[in-house]
Amino acid sequence: MGVTGPDTWNRQRPIPAVPGPGKCKWPSHWAATRERPRKVRAMNHTLKEGSANSADTTGRDREETGIVSQPEGRMEPFPLDALPPAVADYVGAAAKALAVDPAMVAVPLLATLGGCIGNSRRVLLKKGWTESACLWAVVVADSGSAKSPALDASAKFLMRRQKQEHKRWEREMAQWEKDKLAAKAKALEEKKPPPEEPPAPRLTQVICTDATMEKLVAMLHENDRGLLSVQAELAGFFGGMNAYRGGRGADRENLLKMYSGETIKIDRLGRGTLIVTQPFLSVVGCITPASFRSALQKDGNEENGLSARFLLCRPPRMLRQWTEAEIPEQTAERLGDLVDELLDLRPATDDQGESRPVFLPLEKDAKKVWADWVNRHNTEALQFSGPVAGAFSKLEATCARIALILQTADCPTAGSISEYWMAAAVRITDWFKAEQERFWLDSKAADRLAEQQRLTQWIRGKGGRVTAREVQRTWTPRPATAEAAEAILKALVKRGIGEMRLVKPQVGRPVDTFFLHDAEALDTTPDDFGETAIVSQPNDDTDLESIPF
Numbered sequence: 031m032g033v034t035g036p037d038t039w040n041r042q043r044p045i046p047a048v049p050g051p052g053k054c055k056w057p058s059h060w061a062a063t064r065e066r067p068r069k070v071r072a073m074n075h076t077l078k079e080g081s082a083n084s085a086d087t088t089g090r091d092r093e094e095t096g097i098v099s100q101p102e103g104r105m106e107p108f109p110l111d112a113l114p115p116a117v118a119d120y121v122g123a124a125a126k127a128l129a130v131d132p133a134m135v136a137v138p139l140l141a142t143l144g145g146c147i148g149n150s151r152r153v154l155l156k157k158g159w160t161e162s163a164c165l166w167a168v169v170v171a172d173s174g175s176a177k178s179p180a181l182d183a184s185a186k187f188l189m190r191r192q193k194q195e196h197k198r199w200e201r202e203m204a205q206w207e208k209d210k211l212a213a214k215a216k217a218l219e220e221k222k223p224p225p226e227e228p229p230a231p232r233l234t235q236v237i238c239t240d241a242t243m244e245k246l247v248a249m250l251h252e253n254d255r256g257l258l259s260v261q262a263e264l265a266g267f268f269g270g271m272n273a274y275r276g277g278r279g280a281d282r283e284n285l286l287k288m289y290s291g292e293t294i295k296i297d298r299l300g301r302g303t304l305i306v307t308q309p310f311l312s313v314v315g316c317i318t319p320a321s322f323r324s325a326l327q328k329d330g331n332e333e334n335g336l337s338a339r340f341l342l343c344r345p346p347r348m349l350r351q352w353t354e355a356e357i358p359e360q361t362a363e364r365l366g367d368l369v370d371e372l373l374d375l376r377p378a379t380d381d382q383g384e385s386r387p388v389f390l391p392l393e394k395d396a397k398k399v400w401a402d403w404v405n406r407h408n409t410e411a412l413q414f415s416g417p418v419a420g421a422f423s424k425l426e427a428t429c430a431r432i433a434l435i436l437q438t439a440d441c442p443t444a445g446s447i448s449e450y451w452m453a454a455a456v457r458i459t460d461w462f463k464a465e466q467e468r469f470w471l472d473s474k475a476a477d478r479l480a481e482q483q484r485l486t487q488w489i490r491g492k493g494g495r496v497t498a499r500e501v502q503r504t505w506t507p508r509p510a511t512a513e514a515a516e517a518i519l520k521a522l523v524k525r526g527i528g529e530m531r532l533v534k535p536q537v538g539r540p541v542d543t544f545f546l547h548d549a550e551a552l553d554t555t556p557d558d559f560g561e562t563a564i565v566s567q568p569n570d571d572t573d574l575e576s577i578p579f
Contacts, residue, residue, distance in 0.1 A: 105345060106464050108133040112454040114440040117143070120365040123357045124183040130176050131345035134169050138184035138314040140458075141167035141341070144435045145236070145258030145312035146188065146372035149291075152387040153434040153447055155400070160389060161430040162291055163438070164256075166313040167341045168264055170322050170469065175347045177316040178262050183357075185260045185314065187369040188237045195234045202231035236373060240266075243281040246311070247296050247304050250288070254385065255377070256310025264315035268325035282336060285311075289339055308387075319344070338420035341428065341462050342469045371442050388445075390434060395449035403429065403456045407463070414467070421466040429459040485518070486527060486546065494546040519544040 110118045110132055121139060125132040144163035152160040171177040206228070213225045235253050238246065239260050249257060261267045287294050288311035296304045317325070377385040392400060404426055411422040433455035437447050488505065489496045502508065502515040509515040522528050528547050534540045 105131070105133070105468065106461055108136050109454075109457045109461055110136065112436075112457045114436060116361075116364040116368050117439060119361050120357070123355075123361050124180070127353065127355045127357050128176055128179050128183065129348055129350045129353055130180050131348060133343045133345050134171070134175075134177060134180040135183055137167045137169060137341065137343040138181050140432065140435060141165040141312045141314045142184050142188060142258060143369075143372065143439050144431065145256065145314075146369050147375065147435065147438050148256035148373075149308055149310045149387055150255060150375040150377045151434060151438055152389050153430050154389040154391040155430055160387075161427050161434065162310060162387070163431055163434050164289055164291070164310055164312050165341060165428070165431055165435070166289065166339050168314070168322070168343070169316045170319050170342055170344045171316065172347055173318060175345075176350060181260070181262060181314065181316050185237070185258070187366045188258055188260075188373075190366070191370065191373055192235065192237045195236065199231055199233040206231055243284055244296060244304075247284065247294055247306060247309075250294075250306045250309045250311065251304050254306070254308070256312070259311055259313045259315075261313065261315030264317040265321040265325055267313070267315060286336065286339075313340075335420060335424075337417065338424050342421075342465050344465060344469045368439060368442075372438065375438075375442060390437065390444065390446050392447045392452065393449060396433075396447050396452035399449055399452045399456060400430070400433075403459075407459075417470040418467055421470065422463065425459055425463055425466075428462065429455050432458050482522070482525070482527075485522070489528075489544070489546055490548075494548075495543050497541055497543050516542075 108131075110121060113121065113136065117136075117139065121132050121136045124135045128135070144165045147163040149162065152162050154160050169177045169180065210227060217224050232252060235249055235257060236255075237258050237260060238249060239262075241249065246257075246259075259267070284294050284296075288309040291308050291310060294304075294306045294309050378388045380386045407422070407425060407429075411419060414422060433447050433452045436454050436458075437444050437451040440451065485505070492500070496519070498512060498515040498519055501518055502512055505515075505518075509518060519528075519530065522544065523530055526547070528545050531543055531545055532540045533543045
């Protein structure tokens with residue numbers, strides 16, 4: 031499937047033999063149903079095979095791609111051809127107009143579409159296991175990389191809808207106030223008791239940008255369809271947790287419940303209790319790499335699984351130059367219409383008259399694609415530990431959620447998840463898997479580099495030289511053994527930061543001492559030291575991975 035497509039769906043061709051809430055508007059870029067097997071086979075391949083329609087930068091020079099720098103390891107091109115045509119067209123046009131990598135638009139847009147679907151739909155994987163369309167997505171990029179404009183391009187249609195809802199609410203409130211005053215005047219004229227006030231119009235909210243946890247729960251209580259949280263700077267989102275409770279609140283626990291849809295109960299002093307039985311909160315945001323690492327290391331966010339739930343995008347920094355490229359009006363209108371159509375989806379009603387999501391089961395062939403991928407994914411995940419393993423453990427649910435978003439975005443009235451869109455979800459999830467691995471391994475390397483720099487600065491403060499005995503006695507964290515202290519210094523030698531010298535003091539035996547290379551000019555030799563006699567090299571078996579930097 032290419033990234034271009036028709037402006038409308040064919041409304042006359044329903045999904046064959048699929049029960050659902052209504053007839054599906056079949057994408058007209060499929061000339062006939064018989065073409066689906068061929069297209070499914072083309073879609074159902076691994077991410078490593080790449081995509082001709084993605085912004086692949088391999089084999090091209092900087093002048094052509096505009097890449098200034100990129101994190102350790104190359105980011106795979108986002109598989110644009112795995113998106114519904116209206117979405118793919120918009121992502122490509124927006125990325126070109128903003129001179130950014132397409133992933134910077136595609137990743138937050140996926141979560142935005144999930145927020146539009148909200149609690150109206152859930153994918154049914156098997157009895158007892160359903161998943162919503164909730165995604166948490168974050169673009170991790172340096173300052174000045176146009177991450178905020180890319181986020182705005184992804185969420186602007188929801189912002190437009192929110193403004194429309196607010197204007198509608200203002201009109202209804204004005205009419206409500208007018209009717210209320212008229213009813214009171216009529217009662218006074220007829221010498222009757224004042225009538226009971228009718229309920230005030232409710233403001234439908236689809237988006238939030240800044241709210242305390244209590245306010246957020248109240249908004250979800252009033253808008254049971256769910257919300258999308260848009261964070262131009264995600265650091266504030268993390269920093270605001272439990273800010274009004276001295277860090278002792280349950281904001282993180284409630285946030286995790288919003289991701290999984292578990293019931294939230296908040297007791298408000300003097301204002302009753304709020305209960306939200308199926309909270310839904312999609313999150314999109316931007317953050318710098320250093321701020322993200324700091325936020326995730328704070329308050330155990332790695333251990334409690336908060337960080338593992340975020341889908342990461344760490345794009346290369348592009349050379350931004352003036353371009354006349356704009357998003358075609360027709361392309362923007364198509365996506366805007368899709369956003370409105372998803373927001374207008376209604377949930378079903380249970381036997382008690384309560385609203386519940388419409389459940390979309392997997393078609394037979396889609397179930398096979400899903401099962402094969404789950405088995406492969408879990409086998410691959412065994413080789414990882416730490417943050418990578420935590421992130422991988424959440425990708426099963428993520429794949430199902432992405433399949434729900436793709437299917438519903440392509441056909442809002444669909445009654446099941448097709449093989450085609452499950453295969454597309456697998457490709458996108460595999461892309462996220464590569465990004466998660468790349469980011470977390472790069473973060474680990476960054477942490478080790480920061481620790482190395484801290485140690486180097488400490489040695490420089492001691493005159494540019496230090497012995498293993500000094501490391502064991504005064505460095506924090508203190509090495510457990512003398513051998514561990516020696517291994518730390520030998521690791522610095524292997525990295526070319528300094529060298530070991532056998533220094534003979536005026537009194538006593540020679541001491542193996544580490545010297546920084548850039549500290550040669552420092553005249554800080556203790557009076558009781560003689561001249562350096564021997565250069566000592568570390569053993570070749572020094573294990574750098576065992577060193578905490």
